[in-house]
Amino acid sequence: MDRRKFLAGAAGALASGGVPVRAATDSPFAYGIASGDSTATSVVIWTAIDGGGGGHLEWRVRGADDGSLIRSGVASVSAEGGRTAHVLVDGLEADRAYHYEFVHRGVVSTVGRTRTLPAQGRRPVRFAVFSCSRYSSGWFHAYRHAAEDRSIDFALHLGDYIYEGGNAPDGQARIHHPDHELFTLGDYRARHAQHKADPDLQALHAAMPMLAIWDDHEFADDASRDGSHTSRPAFWTQRAIAARQAYFEWMPMLPNATGGLWRSKRIGDLADLYLLDTRIEGRADQLSPDDAAFRSAERDMLGPAQERWLSRSLASPAKPWTVMLSSVIFSQIVWPDSVRAHFGGSGPAWGQQLLEKRIADSTLGAGNPDAWDGYPAAQKRLMGMLSDRSGRALILSGDTHSSWSFHLPGKESAPIGWEIGVPSVTTEASLDALSGSPEDIEALFRNRNPLMDYLHASARGYVVVEIDEAAAQIEWRYVSSVTAQEPTWRVGKRLRFPAR
16 A cells, blocks of 8 residues: 555554554644654644634643653644644653644544753764755655654754745656745745645654754745845845744744744753754855955854854853754865766756856855855854864754765864765755766765765765764665655765764
């Protein structure tokens, strides 16, 4: 049986060790349940009600080990809030797993599993890290694969959780809804709802809590603080407000105290986790590397308020690991002109065009002006902050749809840390335009990029990161196809980075 046609209800599935599938089609919980934004004492649990203007629903949180009722209450949903419900469940025990569920008009949702962060100690923590999940590009196999790995504690999403574009004329695995580019609040809500109705994404959200940041496609292509090339400046503020509202409605998290995204999490005595907004909060418009203002210290990536917060936070005593989520690549990449000899791969037509631009921009000193590379003064300031820390840094970044690893050079011979570039869940990569073996392509890039430790140009999948007081262990997991119903999986690469 095709598992995507098996939409039977799965209440209690997690309690019996299974992975839940989408609720029955007559259930009000057609968009599943989710949890996230964990701290040592709290989590946010989320759901959305299908149909109707709103109402009330009950929620319950139980201990995962003994089933004891820990917290319960009533939440409200309304049309004004997108028919979504967020409950901040606090007063919980640190580093403990919980089950949760919702009840609406006598119908019980799928049972979800969540957990709090450690408050102290240095026990190992495992993350599944995702980026760039275009619905129309294929099935979300990566989400289900991670959901079935019960050793993973938390999911991290580095942005492009949804894509705002419309449907292409051909070559799509699935059809976007709405079928046009998103501009209004109703548009963005509908696209988020389409994603949340996907059974593989529902399985992930029900299996573990998620900590997430956004990138451009939750708003518009190549978005910045002041606009996008697909929005007139006069219209951008209205569009950005709509996209932001829909994001916070449909994700299992709450805005920070300023109404924004960025925040930090303490993982016991092992690590500090920083979730950055590298897209909307303060990013200046992208410039060509030959623009006179390109290297200006005034060109922000984070914005003054976020950068001051980060600087103060990083000045505090360091734990063994400083883990940072960035929606875009931090390290500088030189895109070698030698890859032209490999043009002719199976990727989309735009891939070769983008590679030509990357090669040209590299000759001007910044291979990707949309990444940290395009904001050299801000990049240098953050590198300085990390260099002054006594622990090791681990930057997890998305956006390119390919897999990367770089070491971050320190003032002495040993690196201050490493950057891990995460492959896309489904979205095509510009490097798909290249023919030849992955090893050949990697060799071309590493020849021009001495800080690069690894590259796989065109595999889809996700990354598992485990950190403990001795090391960070990185595992890239690749799927054979995002358009096949039942793909196979392989481990593409394992790397181990020592703590200080």
